Amino acid sequence: MQLGRFQIDLLNDGVMRFDGGAFFGVVPKALWERLMAPDERNRVTVNLNCALIRAGGKTILVDTGVGTKHPEKRRGIFAMAAGNLPDQLRQRGIEPEEIDYVVLSHLHFDHAGGATHYTGTKELRTTFPRAQHLVQRADWEEATSPNERNAAGYFEEDIEPLRSNRQLELLDGDTEVLPGVWCRRTGGHTAGHQIVVLEVDGRSACFFGDLIPTVHHLPLPYSQGYDLYPIELLDQKRRLLDQAVREQWLVVFDHETEHPAGYLERSGQGRLQLRPVDL
Numbered sequence: 001m002q003l004g005r006f007q008i009d010l011l012n013d014g015v016m017r018f019d020g021g022a023f024f025g026v027v028p029k030a031l032w033e034r035l036m037a038p039d040e041r042n043r044v045t046v047n048l049n050c051a052l053i054r055a056g057g058k059t060i061l062v063d064t065g066v067g068t069k070h071p072e073k074r075r076g077i078f079a080m081a082a083g084n085l086p087d088q089l090r091q092r093g094i095e096p097e098e099i100d101y102v103v104l105s106h107l108h109f110d111h112a113g114g115a116t117h118y119t120g121t122k123e124l125r126t127t128f129p130r131a132q133h134l135v136q137r138a139d140w141e142e143a144t145s146p147n148e149r150n151a152a153g154y155f156e157e158d159i160e161p162l163r164s165n166r167q168l169e170l171l172d173g174d175t176e177v178l179p180g181v182w183c184r185r186t187g188g189h190t191a192g193h194q195i196v197v198l199e200v201d202g203r204s205a206c207f208f209g210d211l212i213p214t215v216h217h218l219p220l221p222y223s224q225g226y227d228l229y230p231i232e233l234l235d236q237k238r239r240l241l242d243q244a245v246r247e248q249w250l251v252v253f254d255h256e257t258e259h260p261a262g263y264l265e266r267s268g269q270g271r272l273q274l275r276p277v278d279l
């Protein structure tokens with residue numbers, strides 16, 4: 001869809017499955033299983049949504065999905081069926097070489113995995129060879145010196161080639177990377193988690209990353225067990241959702257399967273509802 005001078009396309013690298021308990025944190029299964037039905041291994045299917053933004057001759061990708069590099073065992077644990085992002089770009093007439101910027105909401109493998117791939121001869125390459133990859137410095141630092149709790153979320157082969165290929169640009173907090181294209185550091189999910197906010201002609205669009213991964217995570221207490229800083233996340237979520245409703249932002253959810261984008265409204269009881277739109 002068109003938002004002012006921005007052309008926005010929703011892309012999908014594929015699907016994978018997360019443990020339902022981990023995906024809903026402290027919410028009891030008796031509640032979340034009514035929203036997302038688990039499989040026999042208690043996993044829920046999530047999309048790996050990415051966004052393509054075009055404006056002023058520049059091409060920006062928001063997140064890259066999980067990609068194709070994962071060994072068989074890991075693919076099985078997460079039921080990964082992904083790696084569609086390059087084809088999805090080509091279907092819209094864009095070659096991976098034409099991407100100018102890749103904004104990574106954070107460096108967890110389900111968002112940064114598609115940024116690199118193995119060639120047919122098993123060489124590790126960046127998928128978007130001309131792109132600068134924009135990452136918050138705090139996220140890079142956390143990802144490259146993880147602790148015992150968060151280490152399982154990062155893989156060196158996802159992120160090290162960005163640095164060694166000089167395709168990495170570290171941001172220190174909120175940054176307007178192109179006119180009207182903001183990377184806003186939220187923290188919460190990880191220390192340097194960022195969202196992308198577009199601002200044009202009094203209208204805005206927001207790509208929430210893992211701050212609010214699906215419409216089922218709109219209620220304030222519904223957040224992921226993977227969140228490293230849950231109280232920070234709660235504060236950011238409360239503030240951003242209020243603003244999104246008040247200013248009628250177009251909102252986009254990274255892991256939502258049914259209604260990845262739309263506008264938020266409050267019902268009579270104050271509950272948030274999404275009015276879906278197609279991107």
Ligand SMILES: [Zn+2]
Nearest residue numbers: 108110111210
């Ligand atoms: Zn994620």
